[in-house]
Amino acid sequence: MKKTKLSDLKFEDLFRREPEAGRLFFNNRRALIFDAATMGVLRRQLLSTMGWELAMGVLSRFGYEHGSNDAEMLGRKFNWETDTDWLASGPFLHTLEGLVHVTPQKIEFDRGTGHFHMHGIWLNSYEAETHLKLFGLSAAGPVCWTLAGYASGYASSFFGKSLLAIETECVGKGDARCYFEIRPVEKWGPEALPYLSALQAVNVAERLRESESRFYDIALSSSDWIWEIDADGLYTYCSPGVTKILGYTPGELTGKKHFYDFFAPEEREQLKTSQLEIFSRKADFNLFVSRNLHKNGEMVILETKGVPILDRGGILLGYRGSVTDITERKRLEASLLQSEKLSAVGQLAAGVAHEINNPLGIILGFAQSVVRKIKEDDALALPLKTIEREAIRCKNLVQNLLVFSRASKSETLEELDLNTAMEGVLSLILAQAKARNVELVRELGSGLPKVNANQIQLQQVVLNLAHNAIDAMPKGGTLTIRTALPGRRPGYVELRVLDTGTGIPKDLQKRIFEPFFTTKEAGKGTGLGLSLAYEIIHKHGGAIELESEEGQGTEFTVYLPVHSAATLLAGGAA
Amino acid sequence: MTGSEKHILVVDDEQGFHDLFRFVLEPLRFNVHSAYDGVEGLERFRERNYEMVFLDVHMPKMTGPELMKLLKEIKPLQLVVIMSSGSDSRQVFEKAVKEMGAVACMYKPFELDQVMKQLESIPRA
Numbered sequence: 001m002k003k004t005k006l007s008d009l010k011f012e013d014l015f016r017r018e019p020e021a022g023r024l025f026f027n028n029r030r031a032l033i034f035d036a037a038t039m040g041v042l043r044r045q046l047l048s049t050m051g052w053e054l055a056m057g058v059l060s061r062f063g064y065e066h067g068s069n070d071a072e073m074l075g076r077k078f079n080w081e082t083d084t085d086w087l088a089s090g091p092f093l094h095t096l097e098g099l100v101h102v103t104p105q106k107i108e109f110d111r112g113t114g115h116f117h118m119h120g121i122w123l124n125s126y127e128a129e130t131h132l133k134l135f136g137l138s139a140a141g142p143v144c145w146t147l148a149g150y151a152s153g154y155a156s157s158f159f160g161k162s163l164l165a166i167e168t169e170c171v172g173k174g175d176a177r178c179y180f181e182i183r184p185v186e187k188w189g190p191e192a193l194p195y196l197s198a199l200q201a202v203n204v205a206e207r208l209r210e211s212e213s214r215f216y217d218i219a220l221s222s223s224d225w226i227w228e229i230d231a232d233g234l235y236t237y238c239s240p241g242v243t244k245i246l247g248y249t250p251g252e253l254t255g256k257k258h259f260y261d262f263f264a265p266e267e268r269e270q271l272k273t274s275q276l277e278i279f280s281r282k283a284d285f286n287l288f289v290s291r292n293l294h295k296n297g298e299m300v301i302l303e304t305k306g307v308p309i310l311d312r313g314g315i316l317l318g319y320r321g322s323v324t325d326i327t328e329r330k331r332l333e334a335s336l337l338q339s340e341k342l343s344a345v346g347q348l349a350a351g352v353a354h355e356i357n358n359p360l361g362i363i364l365g366f367a368q369s370v371v372r373k374i375k376e377d378d379a380l381a382l383p384l385k386t387i388e389r390e391a392i393r394c395k396n397l398v399q400n401l402l403v404f405s406r407a408s409k410s411e412t413l414e415e416l417d418l419n420t421a422m423e424g425v426l427s428l429i430l431a432q433a434k435a436r437n438v439e440l441v442r443e444l445g446s447g448l449p450k451v452n453a454n455q456i457q458l459q460q461v462v463l464n465l466a467h468n469a470i471d472a473m474p475k476g477g478t479l480t481i482r483t484a485l486p487g488r489r490p491g492y493v494e495l496r497v498l499d500t501g502t503g504i505p506k507d508l509q510k511r512i513f514e515p516f517f518t519t520k521e522a523g524k525g526t527g528l529g530l531s532l533a534y535e536i537i538h539k540h541g542g543a544i545e546l547e548s549e550e551g552q553g554t555e556f557t558v559y560l561p562v563h564s565a566a567t568l569l570a571g572g573a574a
Numbered sequence: 575m576t577g578s579e580k581h582i583l584v585v586d587d588e589q590g591f592h593d594l595f596r597f598v599l600e601p602l603r604f605n606v607h608s609a610y611d612g613v614e615g616l617e618r619f620r621e622r623n624y625e626m627v628f629l630d631v632h633m634p635k636m637t638g639p640e641l642m643k644l645l646k647e648i649k650p651l652q653l654v655v656i657m658s659s660g661s662d663s664r665q666v667f668e669k670a671v672k673e674m675g676a677v678a679c680m681y682k683p684f685e686l687d688q689v690m691k692q693l694e695s696i697p698r699a
Contacts (some may be wrong), residue, residue: 042684353659353660354632354659354660355658357659357681357682357683358588358590358591358659359590360682360683361590361591361659361682361683361684362590362591362593362594362683363589364684364685365594365598365683365684365686365689366593366594366597366681368685368686369594369597369686372686375623391683392685395683395684412575519637
C-alpha cells in the first residue's frame with residue numbers, strides 16, 4: 001500500500017457526494033453541512049440554559065469526540081509515511097473542514113518516552129467569531145471550546161494517552177489570535193482543571209446531581225425555610241420548612257407569591273421598600289427581622305438571611321436564603337425584659353414605702369379624725385373629705401407597689417379550684433358592671449383540674465382585668481369571664497377575660513404590661529394593674545397573653561399550670 | 575367606757591403619730607404617753623401601767639418586736655399593738671408578731687377605725 005504524506009491529503013479525495021441518496025461523506029463518515037450561525041444557536045441555548053461551565057463541558061466533549069474519531073479514521077484509512085504526517089493530518093483536516101486554520105508552531109513527540117509537546121496558531125476560528133457575534137467579548141476566558149476539545153481528542157487518540165489542549169490566547173476574549181498548547185495532562189498545572197472538568201462533562205453533571213441531592217437533603221430536613229426568589233421577588237423555590245413557619249405548602253408559594261406578600265399589612269410597604277433597597281445594591285442581608293402573617297391568622301416573627309444570585313455579567317437574577325422562626329425567642333426576650341423592669345420597680349417600691357407610709361399615716365389619721373369632728377354642712381367638710389379620700393388613694397398605690405417587692409419573696413401557693421376562687425370576685429365585678437351598664441357573662445368550665453395558686457393574688461388579677469375591661473366599655477357592653485382547659489397548652493388551665501370595648505391599638509399592646517403605663521386620664525389609673533397581673537401570673541409559673549382589635553374589644557388569656565404539672569415542674573427543676 | 579382615765583403608751587420615732595394619737599384619744603379621756611425609741615419606751619413602761627401599748631416596728635436603738643419581747647417578760651398579759659410601715663411580707667410578719675403575743679398588727683397608713691377597734695378590745699375596769 002502506498003505510503004501517504006500530509007501533502008497528499010486533498011479535500012476532494014476525502015469528500016464524497018451521494019446527492020440522490022441525500023448523503024455526503026467526509027473522511028469516510030457521513031458529513032453534515034451547517035452554517036456557523038446554526039452552531040451559534042446551539043451555543044446560545046447551552047449557555048442560557050446550563051450556564052458557562054456546563055455549556056463549556058458539552059461543547060468541549062463534542063469537540064473531543066470529533067477529534068478522536070478523526071484521528072482513528074485517518075489512522076485506519078491511510079498508511080502514513082511518518083507519524084509526524086499522521087499527527088499533523090488532524091489539524092490539517094480541521095482546517096479542511098472549515099472550522100479553523102491551524103498552523104502548528106512546534107511538534108515534539110516520542111512514543112517511547114511518552115514525551116509530547118505541541119503548540120500553534122489557530123486562525124479564523126468559527127467558534128471565536130460566533131461567540132463574539134452572540135455575546136461580545138468574553139470576560140471569563142477563552143471560548144474555542146470545540147476546537148480545544150478536538151485538539152485534545154485528536155492528540156489523545158493518536159498517542160493512546162491523555163493529552164490536553166489549552167487555549168492560552170483567544171480572539172473571543174480580545175486577543176489578536178487564538179493560540180493553543182497541547183501537553184500530557186500531568187505536565188499541566190492547576191490551570192488545566194477547568195478544561196479537565198469540562199472534558200469530564202458527565203462527571204460534572206454527576207457532581208451537580210450530588211450537590212443538588214445534598215441541598216435537597218438539607219432543605220428537606222431543616223426546620224428553617226430555604227427559599228429562592230427571582231428578580232421580581234417571586235418565589236421560585238421553597239423548602240417544606242415553609243409549611244411549619246407560615247402554614248402554606250411550598251406549592252402555594254412557588255411561582256405564585258412574592259417575598260413581601262406575608263409581611264404584616266401595617267408594615268408591608270416599609271419592609272418591602274427596605275428590602276428592595278438592599279436588592280438594588282445586590283447586597284447580602286443577614287438578620288432581617290419581620291412580622292409575618294401565618295395562614296392561621298397569627299403573627300409570626302421571622303429572621304431572614306439572603307444572598308443575591310448574579311449572572312456572569314453581574315446582573316441580579318434573584319436572591320436565595322433561609323428563614324428562621326424567632327417568634328418564641330422574641331417572646332422570651334420580651335418577657336425577660338419585662339421581669340427585669342418589674343423587679344426594679346419592686347425594689348424601688350420596697351425602699352420608699354417605709355418613708356411614704358409614715359407621713360401618709362399621719363395625714364390620713366388627722367384627716368379622718370377631723371372629718372369625724374365636723375358637721376356635714378361645715379364648709380371644711382368637702383376639703384377634709386377630699387384629703388381623706390386622696391390619702392387612701394396614695395395608700396392603695398403604695399400597697400400595689402409593694403406587691404412587686406413581695407413578688408420576689410415566697411408567698412404560699414395552694415392547691416386551688418379556679419372556679420371557686422372566681423366565685424369570690426364575681427360578685428364584686430357584677431356590682432361594678434351593673435353600675436356601668438355592662439352585662440357580665442360567666443362561662444366557668446366544669447371538671448377543671450386544680451391549679452397551684454395564691455387565691456388572693458389570683459383574685460386581684462381577675463379584678464384588675466375586669467376593671468380595665470369595664471373601663472374600656474364606656475357605653476356599656478359585654479364582659480365575659482371564662483375558665484376552660486386550653487387546647488393549645490396541655491398542663492394548664494386557662495382563664496379568659498373578654499370585653500366588647502374600644503380595644504387596644506397595636507403599638508400600645510406591647511407596652512401595656514409595663515409598670516406605670518396607662519392610657520387612662522391622669523388620676524384615673526395608677527398604671528400598675530396590668531403589670532401587677534403580669535407579675536403575679538409569672539410568679540405562678542403561668543403566662544398572660546393579650547389579643548385586641550381596635551373597636552372590637554380585647555381578650556386577655558391567663559394560663560395557670562395545673563397542680564400536678566406544677567409539682568412535676570418543681571420536681572424536675574430540683 | 576368608764577369615767578376613769580385610761581393610759582396608752584405610744585412608742586414611735588415619728589412626732590406626727592404622737593400628735594395624732596393625742597388629738598384623737600385625749601378627747602375620749604385617754605391619757606397618751608410618748609416615747610421616741612425602744613429604750614425610752616422601756617423606761618416609760620416601767621413607770622406605770624398602760625391599758626394598751628402601740629409600738630412602731632422600725633425605730634432607733636430597738637425594734638418594736640424586740641421591745642415587745644422585753645415588755646412581755648415584765649408583764650406577760652400586756653396588750654400590745656404593732657404598727658408596721660414596712661414592706662415585709664404581711665402574712666409572715668403578722669404571724670410572727672402574733673406568736674410573740676401582739677394582739678394585732680396594723681399597717682401604716684392605717685385608718686382611724688382600726689385604732690378604735692383595738693381600743694374597744696381593752697377590758698373594762
